[in-house]
Amino acid sequence: SSGRGHLISHINKLYPDAKVTSSDIKRFHQEKVSAFIKCDLSIVEDRSALRASGEYDIVTCTDVLEHLEKHFIADVLKLISDLSKHAILAIANHSDIWNGKELHIIQEGNVYWENLITLHFEIIFKQNTYNDRLMLYVLRRI
Secondary structure (H helix, E strand, O other), X not given: OOOOOHHHHHHHHHOOOOOOEEEEOOOOOOOOOOEEEEOOOOOHHHHHHHHOOOOEOOEEEEOOHHHOOHHHHHHHXXXXXXXXXXXXXXXXXXXXXXXXXXXOOOOOOXXXXXXXXXXXXXXXXXXXXXXXXXXXXXXXXX
């Protein structure tokens, strides 16, 4: 997910020749990217279209996975492993209520996520911050 484009902005500054593909339900940012792919990870066809986009050097996924339903989260992690040999995931583990609706559908700790992640990836680095409210994983596909 490209969100508001903060990470894309940093990549563009550090690596001006990098080809960046951005995906999200809607383009929320104005950062320069090589391609934007509209993608709702809850829709099988959108996941298939993203899979067909090719392989990338690295996939970053920040503040996304906790918003998805548990019944297809394993498919999303498989998709990420199909897209790249390397991934960086940042996953929140806390309640986030907006207008009376819980946005963080999955509120699980390391054991839950690592059981799913290690089906496809080796965990190279992990860090928990904010009293285990945010988990960061740097991964290499197995």
